[in-house]
Amino acid sequence: QVQLVDSGGDSVQSGGSLRLSCVASGFTYENYCMAWFRKAPGKEREWVAAIDSAMKTTYADSVKGRFTISRDNAKNTLYLQMNSLKPEDTAMYGCTAASTGGSRGCIGYLWWGQGTQVTVSA
Secondary structure, eight states: OOEEEEEOOOEEETTOOEEEEEEEESSOGGGSEEEEEEEOTTSOOEEEEEEOTTOOEEEOTTTTTTEEEEEETTTTEEEEEEOSOOGGGOEEEEEEEEEEEETTEEEEEEEEOOOEEEEEEO
16 A cells, blocks of 8 residues: 655744655655645645655756755665745645656556645745
């Protein structure tokens, strides 16, 4: 049974930092492209960052230079280090696994985590 379990969300002030985690199980994690998405109330779901099986990373322009995606294949865990947080980063963040990487994120998303809430106050 495939599982993606997100954690690490919290309420922080503008300029603060958080690290999100996503623990994967039920599939050969190291072979898959992994990504983070976010969904804010009243807005469409937005791709945030991705890391493929070769450790190539890509980022949305809105988070480039502030967020860092990484993965630990030995722990089947995906991370998102978020620095210099802004109120507009407030959203539910979730990880996802895909069959392959692309020029902007992954291609063919298969499974999704339950999400973890990030709230940034001004």
